[in-house]
Amino acid sequence: MLRVRLIMESRIRQFASDNYSGICPEVWAALEKANAGHVRSYGEDTWTERASDLIREVFEKDCDVFFVFNGTAANSLSLASLCQSYHSILCHQTAHLETDECGAPEFFSNGTKVLLLTGGEGKIDPAAITPMVKRRSDIHYPKPKVLSVTQATELGTVYKPEELGVLGQIAGALGLRFHMDGARFANAVASLGVRPREITWEAGVEVLCLGGTKNGAPVGDAVVFFNKNLALEFDYRCKQAGQLASKMRFLAAPWVGMLEGGAWLKRAAHANDMAALLQSKAEAIPGVRLLFPRQANSVFLELPPRVIQALHDRGWIFYTFIGEGGCRFMGTWDTQESDVEALLSDLRELMLGEGAAVALKG
């Protein structure tokens, strides 16, 4: 049984998550180069320097950059550095830091409370922020300190530059720090066709967790402080939390491979395109409903429970617990059109029966 499963998983590219995919060729090549000979450890090497410089170039901003192993560490350590334990962090109710980090932001900040905001399609409703902050001003309320947004969101939508500008302005007026979880930042940039600066520091974002893993790296996300004052002693925080890689070049080299020739955007755009293909063809199947506008590399579909089970039985892996229900299908850097067609073929057959599925495809 396990053997069958392993064969199936190695043959079919799946739609469960962009972290099911492997290492993209540009990153693999950089890692191979980084593997030659000896270099200094703990980030005092040229790969780390080069990767940090490339990030500064991409954002057209002198910023402080730190490389950590994953997104949970990036989020929780950066948030912890913005807060005292008696503060609170405001984020959308579907935010990864609330739903998928096992309380790490609270843990690393020694108990900072997370306050949940509402808003359609996974985006924070700007009108929800001030009431949450002003709800109380007394000493018994956890003092609001950070506004955190996710770009692209957990529901596969994307904030436009002007939407982020509004959030940044509100945060500034209320004395909140502005934090961005950019686990899929590349997908957002590719989708919007903007300069990275337009959806970060120009909109008031002070700290960005920049995702590398889902973009095509084996491991490793970056914490980017546009407000350099906030980076004070962040290196110690990383070290204490076990997030200072001794062979740092292997966390840094993927960024060099990804950023130097623009692979980060090319790969993200491809992931978005594959999701777009799936979306347009799935939507054409009677009975299939798109749950949220697809703006990045995830497609959320409402499917009958019978069909969900049957797709799983046929070996398709996808999540049904992310966001607000429904089924999530992710495109990633190595998703092929043939993968999308194979999934669609099963979906059509299960939704419509064999004859009608063939007719629809033709």
Ligand SMILES: *Cc1c(COP(=O)(O)O)cnc(C)c1O
């Ligand atoms: C994947 C993801 C992260 C990081 O998760 P790790 O598993 O810790 O790497 C953070 N935020 C969002 C929105 C994500 O999708």
